[in-house]
Amino acid sequence: MLENKVINIGLAGFGTVGHGLADVIEESRDVIRRRTGSDIRIKSVLIRSDRRRAEVEAIGATPVTDYRALIDDPDIDIVVELTGGIEFPRTLITEALQAGKHAVTANKALLAEDGMRLFALAAEKGVHLGFEASVAGGIPVVRPLRESLAGNSIRKILGILNGTANYILTEMTDKGLDFETALSDAQAKGYAEADPTLDIEGIDTAHKLTLLIRLAFGCNYPFAKLPVTGITVVTPMDIRFAQEFGYRIKLLAQARLVDGKVEAGVYPALVPEDNLLASVNGPFNAIRLEGIAGPVVLHGRGAGDRPTGSAVLADIMAIARHAAPNNLGFVNPVLPEADILDLDDAVSLHYLRFIVPDRAGVLRDIAGVMADRNISIQQVTQKPAVDGGGVPLVFLSHEAKAGDIHSAMREIENMGLTLARTMHFRIL
Incomplete structure (x- = not known):
């Protein structure tokens, strides 16, 4: 349990989201103090080149070039990983947890592919592994599934979880663009990476769905077994025909319980125009959760510096409140394997x-x-x-x-x- 009134952060990654986190911490200091009784300070930032040194020093933090400086510093309470990739984040988070430090990450790929081991390690050490920012950026869904909706017994997840794919499909639908033109437009506006494979092939969405299944159903559906189809198969012809029938084509993540088995996948689908998900356009995300108490729809920006930074800060503030670790929302952190519907x-x-x-x-x-x-x-x-x-x-x-x-x-x-x-x- 944290006893100090200053919560020190060791930050790995000072790109878009790292800057967003620093900004929201600075702008929310009064609210943070009132809600947690603590001050949150970024003490050290791991950098890989000197071009970031001045930016780090400008926020009052110490630039370091060896990640062990974050692990070995006894004053650092929480290690925040915002670097991306798989191998280095796995090493950083594993060593932070082993050292008894809390960890927060936005890395959905790592958690989808190797999260169960990391969650088990966090439970063993009695520390937090926060990941609110890993699923839908600024849309709060991890904590609601784990806490607020725990009594709703969620039976179905349906979502638009990738802003890049949704922007491209929106442009193809509203402007009649072909896929390549819409993709180029998304890249020019910063909605798509130079290599957009993870987004347009549905892989990013599948990573997020894997995490949602664990939270909602309390079982592990291995990422490697999840059926995934991206949006490269969608043509202007089919978009036009779908509209004539009263539908819009969206890239959906879906999971539901069918007689005790989990049916899940990522694929483009026709959504009726009167369905709320059909009206989610551009880079926005939305998640519909259905349970015994009825449906809940969450909508907002799924990426960006401040939306994602604010989600990271929410995890940090939960730790600062001395809340007991409850990373997946279940007493036993070792979740059973999902019984997968063929x-x-x-x-x-x-x-x-x-x-x-x-x-x-x-x-x-x-x-x-x-x-x-x-x-x-x-x-x-x-x-x-x-x-x-x-x-x-x-x-x-x-x-x-x-x-x-x-x-x-x-x-x-x-x-x-x-x-x-x-x-x-x-x-x-």
């Missing part, structure tokens, strides 16, 4: 778009394959021919198993009924 058994509505030759009998043949797979059709529409002479056929199904849909798609392609790749999305 992807083929997942049931939902489906959107299927085929490009077929303009000849009699094709629609009948495709519909026949679907009927043989117990797929009931809700609506089918034929669109004008596209370049190359093919005709788009769009099917909206009633609830069907994913395995039956995939089987039908394979048979239809094997029969030579299509001229291009079949597009398939779930419908929310």
Whole structure:
């Protein structure tokens, strides 16, 4: 337990979020003191080049070049990791916890892939491992799931958890841009990295969903087993057709309990326009949690210096209040492995778009394959021919198993009924 009235921070990483943390600490000193009874001070900052030295000294902190200076300094109470990557943060956090220091991180990749070991170590040492900033930036969801919503017995998670992907899809929808143009625009405006792979391929979203599953369901769904599809498969054609049917395409993270098993995944899906998630546009994030007490929707900026910095500060303030460590919200920090629902058994509505030759009998043949797979059709529409002479056929199904849909798609392609790749999305 911390006894001093000054809480000293050892900070690793002084980029965008590190600066944001320093700013919100400086601007919130009175509130921090009133809420915690302590002053929070960044004592030392790990730097990797001298160009950061003046910036660190400007906030009254000491620049250090060896991470052990953060671990070995007896005056440092909390080690905050904001460097990114996997290997170095793993080493830093592990050694901080082993030394009996509290740790706070925004590193969702590390926690998704190796978090269970780190949480077990934190429990063994009786210290905090805070990670509010790792899931949705400025949107508070970790602590609400762990505490405020603990009595709601969450059964379903549904969210837009990546601002880059959401911005790109918004631009494609509202301005009719193709994917590459929308991506370039996102990069020019600072919403996408030079290498946007983690965002556009759904990996960043999957890291966050892995953490949410642990918090909400109290089980470990291994990140490596999570089905993930990114937004590179989304075309302007399908966005336009979805709009005509009253939907917007969003990259969704979804997890739900089905007869005791966990069904989860990350994928683009059609969201009805009257659903709140359909109106979440640009770089914003939103999370819908459904439990026995009804749904709760959280909405806000999922990234940025001050939103993420404020989430890091919230963890630091919780530690400053001398709260007992409750990192995952369960008495036993060793969570059981999730009983995973086979992807083929997942049931939902489906959107299927085929490009077929303009000849009699094709629609009948495709519909026949679907009927043989117990797929009931809700609506089918034929669109004008596209370049190359093919005709788009769009099917909206009633609830069907994913395995039956995939089987039908394979048979239809094997029969030579299509001229291009079949597009398939779930419908929310």
